[in-house]
Amino acid sequence: MAAEPVWSVDPRTGRQRAQVATEATAREVDEAVRAAHRTRGALADRAVRAAFLRAAADRLEADRDRLVETADAESALGPPRLTGELARTCYQLRAFADVVDEGAFLDVVIDHPDDSAVPPVPDLRRYKVPLGVVAVYSASNFPFAFSVAGGDTASALAAGCPVVVKAHPDHPELSERVAGAVRRAAADHGVPEGVLGLVHGFAAGVELVEHPLVAAAGFTGSVRGGRALFDAAAARPAPIPFHGELGSLNPVVVTEEAARERGEAIGAGLAGSMTLGAGQFCVKPGLVLVPSGPAGDGLVDALADAVGAAAPGVLLDLRMRDAFLAGAAERAALPDVESPLAPGAGEERAVRAGFLTVPAKRLTGEGAHDLLLEECFGPVTVVARYTGEDEVTAVLSRLPGNLTATAHLSEGEAAGEGGGAALLAALTPLAGRVVVDGWPTGVAVAPAQHHGGPYPATTSTSTSVGGTAIERWMRPVAYQNAPEALLPPELRDDNPLGLPRRYDGRLER
Template sequence: MAAAQVWSVDPRTGKRREQVAVEATAADVDHAVRAAHTARGALADRVVRAAFLRTAAGLLDAAKDRLVAAADAETALGTTRLTGELARTCYQLRSFAGIVDEGDFLGVVIDHPDDTATPPVPDLRRLKVPLGVVAVYAASNFPFAFSVPGGDTASALAAGCPVVVKAHPDHPHTSELVAGVLHLAAERTGVPRAVVGLVHGFDAGVALVGHPLVAAAGFTGSVRGGRALFDAAAARPVPIPFHGELGSLNPVVVTAAAAAERAAAIGAGLAGSMTLGVGQFCVKPGLVLAPTGADGDALLAALADEVKRAGEGVLLDHRMRDAFVAGAAARAALPDVDAPVAPGAGDEHTVSPGFLTVPAARLATGGPHDLLLEECFGPVTVVARYDGDDEATAVLSRLPGNLTATVHLSAAEAAGEGRGAELLARLTPLAGRVLVNGWPTGVAVAPAQHHGGPYPATTSTSTSVGGTAVERWLRPVAYQSTPEALLPPELRDDNPLGLPRRVDGRMELPDRDA
């Protein structure tokens, strides 16, 4: 029986563009994983893998026009957005190369023997080592930054782990092109091409997470798909870490004082954030708690004006379009839900942005209105109008875990007066990133970044963006009473690799200028 064909589809028309691959069989997945496993030794040298990451970034930059054109044809995200996303991806690869150079991620700790301690301390030396082959599941909405060359791939390679990527069906041609660039980077740095494998197809994704040589997995996608893979990873004879980003409502609280101070600006900012990328960001604000009264009304008026200006847009595929139209209609049909700007279908290929309003009391007690507390992928948000702090608090107490949570405060509240600190304390348990007087769309690649959150936002406490994302693919090992000649060079007393380390409780930093 012939393998199923993989087609590139134009979301602007719903028509097939070209066949770009075939779905991987179980044998294909096995071959890719075993080849990656065999190639892992090529990433052992930190100098080599830093060079690989930098070379990959440079080659992606050089192929920018071709890659952006292919991604736009498959995603309809637009060349401006995709050019910026590719630049972000290249920056991320270079950032991880710098982390590899520095070596702090290895977490080197040395404790020399101490017979005076209780109990006595033997010679102990600890560092982190790569887990092995990492399965990466590409996202639909970021064909570069969260797909084949994205954060999971970059951080795994930085850790010294080969990857096998399961391509997303919404951009298979882009995935093939990018994989080719990464393979060229591997060749130019003397690394086997197999350190980055690529497979297509639903069954391939299932086989990948179950392969005995896959040591960990990273996923960005839906709650349903991510939870199924998470369960499969846990049910293996040897369970593996599964770092999944599944879904997020990203609540926003607007205080009465903030609305009184700048209702129009908040409404306009919300419109820009919830319609950005046709509402297809994982950090889109999907629920907003806004006060009743004239100031809240002014906020909604500004929101309505800006959302109307946003115009119709194309979602990543027609399946998502159908789900958005159905989801928006189901939410709008609930009792006491109004649609000042109705979200839904545009023409046969587009959707119209909009927002819904509901009394906050409807969300405080459960029932059918709980649908409004679930993510709806696309350009829609729910504004819950609260009358008093108790109503807002009651809604917050019912929210699941999120990637982000935002509060808009007045100038006085931001200076420490009123409920600002209390609201931050209430939002902190709900999310991995808490914002004040900003909007969650846009995730900076920075050492302090955390892109994750309590379940169902993610299945672990780790981040998928920022320097500490590399920690997902490492495990610590301690060597006890091991002769110096047998120790890895990272743990030797003379520190031949010039690594930052903690020795007998004191931090030692290498002299980079020596």
Template sequence: MAAPVWSVDPRTGKRRERVAVEATADAVDAAVRAAHTARGPLADRGRRAALLRRAADLLEADAGPVVADADAETALGIPRLTGELARTAYQLRSFADLVDEGAFLDVRIDHADPGLAPPRPDLRRYKIPLGVVAVYAASNFPLAFSVPGGDTASALAAGCPVVVKAHPDHPATSERCAALLRRAATETGLPADTVVLVHGFRAGLDLVRHPLVTAAGFTGSIRGGRALYDAAAARPHPIPFHGELGSLNPVVVTEAAAAERADEIGTGLAGSMTLGTGQFCVKPGLVLVPDGPHGDRLLAALTAAATGPGVMLDHRMRDAFLAGIRERAQLPGVQAPLLPSAEDGGHTVGAAVLTVDAARLAAPGPHDLLLEECFGPVTVLARCADEDEAAALLARVPGTLSATLQLSAAESAGTDPAGRGARLLAAVTPLAGRVVVNGWPTGVAVAPAQHHGGPYPATTSTATSVGATAVERWLRPVAYQDTPPALLPPELRDANPLELPRRVDGRAEEPRGHRAGGPPAGEGTGP
């Protein structure tokens, strides 16, 4: 008998309601096969753009109940979740615009040229959807990285049906959002099973192993993500697994920057590391500060500005956070100027700040624990005696989503005699997918130029999960050689009937009369 799925209030630890049941292997198989049948209808580019826009409309129309459910299950707060819903709707519409424009298809046509040595045949290339995509919802963003989030939106934009494995921390929110997406599908002429939802730990493994699943997107822990990644690779036919796992997000504060604005930097750091009770994937977890009075001033501002107790997403995460702080604080030479309080009957936690001499992290040993993510409101200040010590520590930092530089005015302008700003930028670029200068990494803008990824263990691939290029994860290129014009997909015909941007014989070409709105719903668009 399938186990029940309960919605739990993290503020009290009490069950709210029974929401669903965990999917059996047969239920997962049925879900994937149902989604698989939606591939044909979803090939209509106009309909999938309409689906994404309708999903955004329905999400906004049901904002009150959606946000209320999400807050009751995550304790993230109405204001934060209202903003997240707006971001999610914007994200859906952004991918609809992307579908309309059609540049993501990367159409390239090279006409035959017998005069070349060797002669070139007629070649035409574009990208097609992979098939059913498995999406694993994140705990800390119940909307933007969950059922209606970026993985789902980008997969649908690519033309891929989606089966979402709901996160157990917000099952009611997941059910409500899945119902809205399925309604959007039917209202735009697509099968409801364009999006299917399943629950349960075992369902996650069954899903990534299913032979009709062609790719997967995951946001979560290193342990959980690596298990799924390994399962995806161990299949008879391995599939791409785009996992966002763990990230330290180091910050480097130069001596000159601390001298100019230690108080400002300390206060900004406090806001960034406690935002969302420290449960952002780009929370700064390691800060390289100068050893001396300027570093002391920064530390004082940080501890003074750290916010009070907050509720974590669930009690398991809270217990893991407190255990992680205890283990780190007991390491030799580690000081704890701020330790987390455990108040409100065991439901909340306060912020923590740990400090250590950077020299202790110079070689492998027990202090390597400080180079691992601790999920929650904590950061580690590593006191660096000089630039060489900071460089040695940076060389040991694992792959990360973001790296932040806090520079002085002269270093930012490139006018400092030592050229430190440029050197630091070069030092952190190999570590991270996004480099922030004189700002904070929390807050990942949805924009075409955005990259939310990084070297392992930050992610398992070089792709991004935020921004327009996230769609590339769910596509593969195919080239047609010397194919008769009557057999070519419309996207690759010389007449360009779908009015797509493309490259022809190596030159970018914007079609005459290009329609910014793209093809209307119902217009066929390819194989």
């Protein structure tokens, strides 16, 4: 049977632009994984890894105009957004190079023998080593930052792990171009091009997670697709870590005092956040608890004005458009749900942003309205009007895990007066990032960042953004009573690599 072609498609028109590749066969997936596996030794030198990552950023920047043009043709996200996303991707590659140079990610700990301890402590030396080949599943909505050279790939390479990427079908030509740039950067520093494999096709994605030489996987996408791969990873004869980002409602709570103080500003800010990128951000606020009464009414009116002024947008592909229209219509048809500004179809293949309102009490018990507690991908949000703090508490108690949770507080509540602290305490179990008086869209690449959350937001407790994302692709190993001459240089007493470490209980920099 002939391999299925992989086409680049323009989401604005639905027309096929060009055949880019063919879907990978099981044999081709095996070849890509084995080629990646053979490059592990070339990544052993931290200096080489850091230089490779910086060279990859340089190569991507040098080809910026063509990459952005290709990305826009396949995603309809627009050159300004994509130019910024490419800049973020290059910054992220360089940030991980800095992490590699510093060396703290190795978590070196050395304890010398102590016969006075109970029980006695032998000579113990511990650090972290790379897991092996990592499978990365590209996201549709971030064709640069969560794709071929995105955070999963950058952090895995930084850890010393070769990568095989399963390209997303929405941007196959861009995937090939980015992979080519990264491979050229690898060759610049003597690293075989097999360090970054690229395969296309649904079946290839399944073959990849089941391959015996794949040691871990990173995924960004739907709950259904991610859970299927997560289950496959767990069902292997030797299960592997699967770090999946699956879906998130990203709840927002606006206190009554905050709505009274600045309801119009909050409404306008919400409109900007929920329509950003045509509502296709994983941290889009999908459920907003707003007080009933005049203060909340002003917020909703401002939201309607701002959303009504938003231009129609094109979603990433026709399947997502159909799912958005069907999901919005199904939610709007529920009892007591109103559509002050109905989301729907725009001209040609575009969609119009909108929002729904519902009494919060409808969400406090099980029933058909549970649908409103599920993510609807696209430019729509649900405004739940509450009559008291007990309804807020009841709704929050029913929410699944999220990437983010947001609180909008009054000036006094932010200063410690009233229930601000209690609200933050209620939001903390729900999400990996709690935002105050801001919006969750926009995930800074910084050492303190955490992009993850309780299931179904993610399948693990790790982050996919920030320096600690590297920890997903490593495992600790301890040496006991090993002769100094046999130890890796990272664990020797004289510290020839100048690494940060904990030495007999003291932190050394």
